Amino acid sequence: MQKIQHDSQTKQLFRAILIGLLAGIVVSLFRLAIQHLLEFVGHSFQYFHTHPVWLIPWALGSVVLALALGIMAQRNPNIKGSGIPQVEGQLTSQFDEKWWPVLWRKFVGGILAIGSGLYLGREGPSIQLGATVGQGVAETMHANQLDRQVGIASGAAAGLSAAFNAPIASTIFILEEVYHNFSPVIWLATFVSALCSNLVSMVFFGLHPVLDVPYNHMLPTRYYWHLIVLGLLLGLLGRFYQVVILRLGKWTAKLKWLPPFAYPVIPFLLVMPIAWYWPQTLGGGNQLIGLLHQLPISLWLFIGLFVLRFVFSMISYASQLPGGIFLPILTLGAVLGAVYCALMVQLGLLPARYLPNFVIYAMAGYFACISKAPFTAILLITEMVGSLAHLMPLATVAVTAYLVVDSLHGEPVYTAMFNAFIGKHPQRCEHSATVPVTIYKGAALDGRLIKDFDWPANSIVTLIYRGEDKLIPNGKTKLMAGDTILVRANFAPDKRAYRQIMNAAHRADV
Template sequence: MPARDVLRSLFTGWRRPTTHPVDAQGESADSLIGFVLAAALVGVLTGVSAASFRLLLEQGARLRGHLAHWAHGTWWGLIVVVLVCTAAAAIAAALVHRVEPHAEGSGIPRVEAVADGRVRPDRFRILPVKYVGGLLAISSGMALGREGPSVQMGGTAAVMVATLTRRNIADLRILVAGGAAAGLATAFNAPIAGGVFVLEELVKRFDPRTTVATLVASASGFAAARLLMPSRYEFHMKPLADPRLVESGWVLAIGLVTGLLGVLYNEAVMRALRRADGSRWPKEVRAALTGALVGLIVWAAPDLAGSGDNLTQNALVEHGALVAVAGVLALRFALGVVSYAAATPGGLFAPMLVLGSHAGLLVGLVAVHLTPHVTPSLAACAVIGMAAFFTASVHAPVTGLILATEMTGNTNQLPPMLGACAVAMLVAIALRSQPIYDRLTQRAAESSAAAAE
């Protein structure tokens, strides 16, 4: 076979009649190799996109901090900060509303709907809109995460690769799932959690073809991202003491508190979105008002704005008194809900980590006052809370366990995390709370159906 035909067959599955081996599903070995190569290419494109996105967000956070510091040196500094944040949020919303409506919000629900076949694959332009809009919205100080845009950029990269290599629609959907895994792996330096999340939550199946594509894309994306940024744990923690059985009562209390909080958070997000959907105000105006609110927070307390990685880090190093931790938890709960309803690009994962870590830390601070000798360390309470809150909201306990472990590098807290996640999941099920991404995916599918009519 000529070299041109070999390359074409590898990527597209096209082939002349040959005697090549064929698998049980009727697929040639050449086509299977091409599928794996396509998944690797999706991972590389996603890794580069998500890594550069993350680096620019870090630069944006530094600029926001410098702006807030400068603003306190002049009487009109507050006005400048509010105007900058307002303009950034409004432009981000305008990009979504006027250029690509499907770039709104996290992007994970949209990717899930595409992978499940409920909506048509996204257009290519969603990637630049998500990239630029996400930079503006998150850098302005909104309580949104980078993982949602990274996942959707990965899904769009998969659509591009599948289209250019002429993969069929079934392969396209699998590659979209792989791109999502690569996006999450890069966003949080968590390649295993990226793959597991897609298999556990996004596609909800572990068939060999999907698993291979997901793992290959996740690994290649993580490797490509290393070209732009070093490999490191997302959060730094001191070594934790091994858990003790006498501490189990407080561990279960963390599961109970985060379970209730996760249910409330899901309901608050969905109610805010319903109110936003029913509003007659233009999306740009609503986003501008949210940006103005965020601008006030940036001026008054810049550390409380943004995705919140610094806040999660503080909780994991046991920083904060009881009243201060409760205040941060309440503020970030409300700010996260308001920010997500502003119709700008941005994810939910990072805000969830802030809420979970602070809820766990809050329980730990109460425990220290009541039973100081049978209490887990405050850092352990924070990391347990991260996993348990994620479980209550997303209903993906395996992902929660692996994500918290990969992001902190701590492995000896897996047993208490498992117990807290079980309780949080039980609370969510008992209260009939649906997973947040299932509810958002249904909303995305209904929105697409309405737009098609």
């Protein structure tokens, strides 16, 4: 029995390494193509300043490209947006998709949409690209249902790791925000894949931090009260962001005069004046983040940048093209940090030399409250900036902003997007799947015998992971907090069975 378990773990780790390497190659090429296309757009508009007549064919070409991408996205709804809700649905056995059609369409569509300068991020698409690679490897190797899920999770973490060069944060993000489960069945494979993917990405892009925000001064403790105030501000604006982004679908549906496939025409035309006047702001925003500390400390300049980034990122995302909100959220947070610092400098409450610090802190806080994933936010910014020196300020801002959104009943944005997505694309038939579920302390299943719980019809607990041990359960087996149980069940479109099991494992009031 132990030899069988060891062989199974060995195969799983071999798949994780393979998935990490392949996802690293795919996402690195994706990232590289977007980078070169954005540079081409910037150079083109520099040329147009002296030859403006070329704006006419550029505009016509933009309309044609926008319509082509719009038609592709409407015919293949699984490639719309960031792709994180789709991956979450796969990992919770509430949604499924074929990997190859999504992989190549997301790859091509994402490059053209993000590389054209729209305010969309590459990170969400990178997660979905990695997940399709993981799914493809698992299916090619004829893995079982559970190993297929592990492959998807591993690929998703690898995709984010290659996009950000942040393997630890990528693993935590998949477990904390996408999978909502710190299962030992999942975490090791995802971490191994993320490390291998990060290695490939470093070969392509070197060891330089993705977000290079140089700082020369540590924030003294006498200024720590600013972190609380900043966190409160970020929490309020983060909740506003959630409300707007989640209502975009209803607002765009009111444009009866414009068919959905033509939605991308609007941002593709609007991006032209932005590329003409503010080419540094194009794309997801990592270039702008690196430039903030070089700009004059002007409150109105930073407010203007925030309004521009916020409005056009919403317009870009409403186009329903392949592209995410991950990096745009970080960019908005960075600009808000600059806004706050400029205001405090103007009031004489903070020295100007701490502006880079607040740019870094606000990125973590804004992402933490919108995604409701504070661990990910703290680790992500730490890895991307390349320094552990900001852990305490990052944690203070992130937790404060998180608590504000939580008190305002804000839902994790990717979970809310998934619920909206699955409502529009329900699975049409009942399907059987194995789902790993971790039991929380004090939950309804904690301390209960398997036979004493009213399980959904046609469901069975097939295996229990308890520490390093694997237990074959029966009705008299007592479940404990920290156990990860594998549940085989039929999941119908209404998701009642899935919700019943997850609520019993995570909550006491069932």
